[in-house]
Amino acid sequence: MKPIVTPQDVLSPLPRLLLEPIVRAALLEDLGRAGDITTDAVIPTDARLRGTIVAREPGVVAGVEAAHLAFTMIDPAVVVAIDRPDGSRVDRGVAVLRLDGPARSILSAERVALNLLCRLSGIAAATAALVEAVRPHGHARIVCTRKTTPGLRALEKHAVRAGGGANHRFGLDDAILIKDNHIAIAGGVRLALERARAAVGHLVKVEIEVDTLDQLDEVLEIGADAILLDNMTPDTLAEAVRRVDRRAVTEASGRVTVATAPAIAAAGVDLISTGWITHSAPILDLGLDVA
Known part of the structure; x- marks a missing residue:
């Protein structure tokens, strides 16, 4: 085989x-x-x-x-x-x-x-099941997260690739990912993004998580390399993808299973990230x- x-x-x-x-x-x-x-x-x-x-x-x-x-x-x-x-x-x-x-x-x-x-x-088997589930429904790739077994991250991320998926960042040091807690403590989307842009070099990618379309519009005014669309319905995801209009990589997360992944992929996102393939498979x- x-x-x-x-x-x-x-x-x-x-x-x-x-x-x-x-x-x-x-x-x-x-x-x-x-x-x-x-x-x-x-x-x-x-x-x-x-x-x-x-x-x-x-x-x-x-x-x-x-x-x-x-x-x-x-x-x-x-x-x-x-x-x-x-x-x-x-x-x-x-x-x-x-x-x-x-x-x-x-x-x-x-x-x-x-x-x-x-x-x-x-x-690898869990990843392959998700990859097969989304294949007919768009171009989205299945990616893993940092929710890995301590000490086994490199092996578990390799296993995701063996199942046909792709890897998100390997650690805190290889890309900026501004999450909801960062935004709350920093004082908002704009401040968080501006500080991130000022702090890193030109080769470091900046991604930010948004929970609403209003937050997304604010991000699009400032600019980001990738946008994490968290826990949005398929209809909201489709609208988010339309608004982004290829100006950034779109990533969906939240409630991803073999049953829900096809509708998420059909919304047109580039990536679907999920933690369970490494922490609960x-x-x-x-x-x-x-x-």
């Missing part, structure tokens, strides 16, 4: 330099102070294992490289073959990874590998079958 991502949006693997500290921390957490005392007690040192990580349900996989690394960091002697790279659609029973090596090593790494793989594949069930 081919990856879900299109040729125009090639999914590059995350660098090992980025993956390694995350996987290492997860392994250290699991191994604790004495290692895998169950496996060490039960499994002979010379036992070998051939196994396959298999999808228990249909979905989209992500986190394959992280799972691969979990096994090889425990023991470089474990041979891992990737059958389905990140972004691949899988059916129930499809093999994702094949393992061959010392049984103790594979069993000790199994839970960390599956935790990462199931979690990230769940995010159910895992995709995958498991290790031993030959």
Whole structure:
């Protein structure tokens, strides 16, 4: 099965330099102070294992490289073959990874590998469902937010891309996003925007959140690179898009589900942002079958 991502949006693997500290921390957490005392007690040192990580349900996989690394960091002697790279659609029973090596090593790494793989594949599958829901209804792209698991943001945002979505900002330092609390404390839309424009360089994008069409009109008088249209009905969104008239990127957020996303997309917005694909997506069930 081919990856879900299109040729125009090639999914590059995350660098090992980025993956390694995350996987290492997860392994250290699991191994604790004495290692895998169950496996060490039960499994002979010379036992070998051939196994396959298999999808228990249909979905989209992500986190394959992280799972691969979990096994090889425990023991470089474990041979891992990737059958389905990140972004691949899988059916129930499809093999994702094949393992061959010392049984103790594979069993000790199994839970960390599956935790990462199931979690990230769940995010990819949830994203793919939203992408498919909006595809016939406009040009909107599904984007994630900063509502990620602490320490796993890079992996979870990568999983969103594996599901065919796109990434919003990665942190507080790579773009300005003026939210409702910023506006309230700053003293209004105009003051917030003017201060933001004065504070940053020409390469930093400025986005501002609006809740009403009156706020939108005020933003359009001043100018912004992107406008977050928060919790608006599809009809109000359509009017907002008409008023913006391509002078800024339009982003819709609030109450986004597979059921509501088509109407939001049909309003003509450029982006639909949602936090649940990273903070609440159910895992995709995958498991290790031993030959």
